[in-house]
Amino acid sequence: MQIKDILSKSILDAAKKTVEDGIFKLAENDKLPDILLEVPPKKEFGDFATNFAMQSAKVFHANPRKIAEEIKSRIQLEQIDKIEFAGAGFLNFYLKSTVIYDTFKKIFNAGENYGQLPNKNNATIQIEYVSANPTGLLHVGHGRGAAAGSAIVNIMRAAGYNIQSEYYINDAGNQMDKLTISVNARYLQLLGQQTEADFPEDGYKGEDIIDTAKRIIDRDGDKYLHVSEEERLNAMRELGYQDKLAELKKDLKNFRVEFDNWFSERTLHPAAVNESIEVLKKIGAIYEQDGALWLKSTDYGDDKDRVVVRENGEPTYLAADIAYHKNKFERGFGELINIWGADHHGYVCRVKAAMSALGFDADKLKILFLQMVALYRSGELVKMSKRSGNAIPLRELMEEVGTDAARFFFLMRSMESQLDFDLDLAKKKSSDNPVYYVQYAHARICSIFRQTTEMNIVMEDNPNFNLLIHSSEIDLINKIIDYEEEIEKAAQDYAPQKITRYAQEIAALFHAFYRDCRIIGVESNLASARLGLIKVTAHVIKHALNLLGVSAPESM
RNA sequence: GCGUCCGUAGCUCAGUUGGAUAGAGCAACGGCCUUCUAAGCCGUGGGUCGCCCGUUCGAGUCGGGCCGGACGCACCA
Known part of the structure; x- marks a missing residue:
């Protein structure tokens, strides 16, 4: 059990106990609020904090200070150094230092496995992305979708989900x-x-x-x-x-993007398309008007009904998409995730309408949108490719800034924000460039290991991490401890930018450690513990970069 | 006109189911290399969280209304 869970449980137990002891009364219909534990914004506020005293003020009909005092006096945990009441009603928890060393030791012993969460044994989730028409080159917008989709696949797998990735090839019509x-x-x-x-x-x-x-x-x-x-x-x-x-x-x-499955639209024509139209006809979700067949999507909140078969007898794109999504639902995935360009948002309602009409749970279909990319060079918006006279091809971007920088930059922002891509910054070989900054931290660690190995400074199998007492060391350890929770959050929110941010933060903490704590020239037990720390740090940086599809060079 | 997303420092953006003095990078300015990579570190300045109203003990966060921007509103995909 994680320390966070232990804390939550003991807070809840203490709250229940105040009721048992007759200090507070809980009315029949009132429920205790959920325990929310957060890492406080400032170190002085301890390792964890809860606003429970404020949240429960209503049901307990008492002021937060009184509640906090009563709860505080009913918590006895060996891991806790002290509990303090602060601010408007926060309870701040200060852990004993042994807790983080014990946790870190487990992470150290997990080695390469740290960052891979246990399998959630869920039904497979399908993620469909890019799905650009095979009629031209991928452009930078597709590139952002490719980076986001592949990173989400990697992150969700690390979080323990079963994932299948798919590309829908619009090779008909x-x-x-x-x-x-x-x-x-x-x-x-x-x-x-x-x-x-x-x-x-x-x-x-x-x-x-x-x-x-x-x-x-x-x-x-x-x-x-x-x-x-x-x-x-x-x-x-x-x-x-x-x-x-x-x-x-x-x-x-x-661009380091691979798919488990390539699905050809052609395989849906004509049988599967006709079949889904027939089914919809039979249940009355399709009617004929002006020589065309219409889906009654207005029954499901759409602005207007949509044509599925044109007057000339040709099915529309929507007809094929209905057959495709029907096929996906029938394959039995636990969840279907589509990543679409923001310019397709008007399309959601009709696809979901068709799925609902067919009797599927449309909420299982999650559509994520990706806002546009704007490239800037020397502060100027780059609109067109000189070569193609069209949108900038992804391969031109890869040639100019490299795959690592392109992917990292695409993954720095939340998907629903428009992205301004600074080409000059992406090419800079300095710490101004965030991708180099993170990679450099990894390379620096590898360099230390090369030198210490040569000097016969070795890391013991069982270093004494209690020797790591400098604040730069503690900060770095705490960041490492956070990693798996970050993966979990990024997976839950389909938010690769959380990992990008995390990578930058851990790199910054390592660079600070490097400034403050030397390895060569210190006493051997301390050197050993520090080598253990940077070994785990290098692993976490590399792991995070891998999730993003960015390389972690050993020297730069 | 309708829909979706966005509006936070000069610029680009984070802000964890509403919480403590709103953060980071870039840009600007000033420091730090005889010692594990200066592709690094430290410091300084910089804010009406677009505007108004509401809900709340408490709003950048939730609701309503405005203003501004991007995208979409086909028998195209």
């Missing part, structure tokens, strides 16, 4: 037709059969389509000039698609 005519036009152009003037108006104009056409020519030459137009278009569709998908996978891999 309109956008594939556009890809086809675009690749076809570039192919014909490159082989001198067409000019720029022939390029279809609504085609994809990006340069990457030319690259795709070039690769097709490199492979198959001009052979599609000598077949029927239909055959050529079919070839352009398939080859273009395969090429785009391969590029997309390549970028994601370089």
